[in-house]
Amino acid sequence: MSKLLPFIFFFMVIQSYTQAQVGIETPSNFTVTDTHGETHTLFDYLDDGKYVLIDFFFTTCNSCISAMPALNQASERYGCNQGDIVFIGLDRGNSNAEVIAFENTYGGYYPAVSGTEGGADNVVTAYGVAYFPTIALIAPNHTFVAKDIYPVTKTNLDKAIHLDAGLPYNPDACLATDNHNPLAGKVALKLFPNPVINNASVEISIARSMQITVNIINLLGQTIHTPIDTVLSSPTTRYIEFSDFNPGMYFIQLIADGDVVSTQRFSKIAP
Template sequence: MKKIILSLIALVISTGLLAQVQGFAVGEVVDDFTVTDTEGNVHNLYDITANGQYVYIDMFFVDCPPCQATAQYWNEFYDKYGCNQGELFMISINGTGDNDAEVIDFENQFGGSFEHSPAVSTIEGGGAAPDGAFDVVAYPTYFLIGPDNTLLINDIWPISSVVDFENSFAQVGISPTPMQCSLGLDDIVTTDFTIYPNPSSGDEINVTLSENTSQAQVIIYNVLGNVVYSNSFLQRSFTMSTDLSTGSYIVSIKTESGTINKSLVVK
């Protein structure tokens, strides 16, 4: 019920009738926070701004239709301006009760084909604290914090393309240059995999990797973020014997080339 109400509020907010960030006024120094993304990376706001970066924040929840509709443009923005390695830093924060598995599923479904910004859940990632501190009243809320830790823009909306994010540059007098992402070797994922059948009956699930690997570590999470299956395989193609009940799952496979997550539906 809470999320339904929040979605309705988001529709009202999109008309510009209310400010979406109410915890701080534009020009006010915001509180520091520390969160952990779904990949286990820790992010501290004041550490980021100390590097001279402008911090764009996306407050969202997974069942929010406007969040789903704009996630692809947000990730395009992140990808276009250097994947947090340039003048800009982007991070998505969930503060309304979703867990890592749900956030990963959201990114897989709605995040688009670009590199995805760090995404933080409520349960494992600690997203509730910044969500509460900024007193976000509607979702999605896109806003900007400057290198001096002041709130520069409290609402970037409406969003229909990456240009709407770029239009915020003129408001604060910056002109970042688009730059190619230069991810470290540990962050580059060169492998992929297919799951079949999908949807599945939940008894036997087949996986084929896109390349040979010395070992594939497989973990399956349910929607609550609990591990329901874990195993390691040495073959490029393998079959997992499981006993999964009806529902949605996240299949996470880690090889020497990196980690990739995909959704699995059991009917």
């Protein structure tokens, strides 16, 4: 009998790693507030026809840190939250400041909600999550596509999102330049510095007179500021004030004569 104990223990360990880490069968609704002050309601996204990928994490979790590159790349492959899937991070036990520091250090490309201030602790408890990271994918019909995408690799993320859910790759939503646009090469934007602290310069080079619009977009694809919207006839440099922006990731979008020419990611950090 004593010889069987190591085998039994090994079998129990293997079982614990193969069990789903979300402890509920049907997704329950929640509303949380991310570190940018934006609210997110699960069922609003689902009822709008979107899939939702939830990254359950905490800021000192080494496995969570190791998973960030694959999750960030997946966010880009599937449209930077501007397509058919929304990525969101739900933290356990940390403050807004701690989550913001985590994002700035490890480059979170999607909204993150702190446990103590954003309401994520309640969701972690409601979903019965005990191991981190846990990556869950929820379909618009309010069912789980995957309760635990593990290990967190490109292959496993693509299996859940692309193969199981049937979502197409959509990297064009995150491209720095739309090379198919006839204005590409005739107009360009450069933001400096990046990361931004309080303000930044925006250099716009143009080959002819055109209507120029510059938008600042959050990680949900929402335009939150339009600092430039005018006709320009020559290259120019403008300065944009960012002191009122919360730290985190944003996009700066260049539109020329009504067409999107480029979308670039930048980060805002605390002074």
